[in-house]
Amino acid sequence: MEKFRPARPDWYEELFAKAMEEGMRSYEAEVAGYKEDLFRSFTGTSKKVLELGVGTGPNFKYYAHADDLHVVGVDPNKQMEKYARGAALAAGLLPTSFTFMQGVGEDLPVEDGTMDAVIGTLVLCSVKDVNLTLQEVKRVLKVGGQYLFIEHVAAQDGSFLRFTQSILDPLQQFFADGCHLTRETGEQISHAGFSDVNINMTYVPTISIISPHVYGIACK
Numbered sequence: 001m002e003k004f005r006p007a008r009p010d011w012y013e014e015l016f017a018k019a020m021e022e023g024m025r026s027y028e029a030e031v032a033g034y035k036e037d038l039f040r041s042f043t044g045t046s047k048k049v050l051e052l053g054v055g056t057g058p059n060f061k062y063y064a065h066a067d068d069l070h071v072v073g074v075d076p077n078k079q080m081e082k083y084a085r086g087a088a089l090a091a092g093l094l095p096t097s098f099t100f101m102q103g104v105g106e107d108l109p110v111e112d113g114t115m116d117a118v119i120g121t122l123v124l125c126s127v128k129d130v131n132l133t134l135q136e137v138k139r140v141l142k143v144g145g146q147y148l149f150i151e152h153v154a155a156q157d158g159s160f161l162r163f164t165q166s167i168l169d170p171l172q173q174f175f176a177d178g179c180h181l182t183r184e185t186g187e188q189i190s191h192a193g194f195s196d197v198n199i200n201m202t203y204v205p206t207i208s209i210i211s212p213h214v215y216g217i218a219c220k
């Protein structure tokens, strides 16, 4: 794990986990509409789901009601576990249906071809190697498995927002646990070798610095 994400002090991990738990509520309320639509189009036949960079577990409420579901939440920050576990229980998952694994997207701690779905929201901004993480997503998915993603990406070249993002990028990486503001993640997902990619773009007016978002579903 160290190769892809140097260890942070415990106090930093806890501070970031608490900031995500408390600071993202208005963001989550703002994106709830399109998250609901996206997760509704997620087939519901998924029994084994991996959440990449699960964080505090804000997505469970959109899908955890499915029967016979087992969710593996992978995150390098161990302090996320208590929040994610609380969110899993609140969403109706049995305690035995959620496993937290400390790990990184670049080296997922699960076997090849074992997952029906991988979910990743606001994660590829933070991993060290986006392309390697996408190859890992494909590796752990079963053939026909789905990768559901929501990622914030660089604004349009030449726009004032894009200029602001490049100025603030180093600060964002420092204060937001390695999060980059200027990645072209949509392009990388489109060219990662999935058999089918459905990709959409939207804006998040109130937190425009992490706007636009790309979201959709890719199939292995």
Ligand SMILES: C[S@@+](CC[C@H](N)C(=O)[O-])C[C@H]1O[C@@H](n2cnc3c(N)ncnc32)[C@H](O)[C@@H]1O
Pocket: 004, 005, 020, 024, 052, 053, 054, 055, 056, 057, 058, 074, 075, 076, 077, 080, 103, 104, 105, 106, 120, 121, 122, 123, 126, 127, 128, 177, 178, 179
């Ligand atoms: C902005 S948070 C998003 C968390 C959650 N997915 C959400 O939508 O709120 C980014 C998450 O990615 C995790 N992360 C950072 N580096 C990672 C890596 N290399 N692999 C997987 N997760 C990583 C962080 O610990 C954090 O929980």
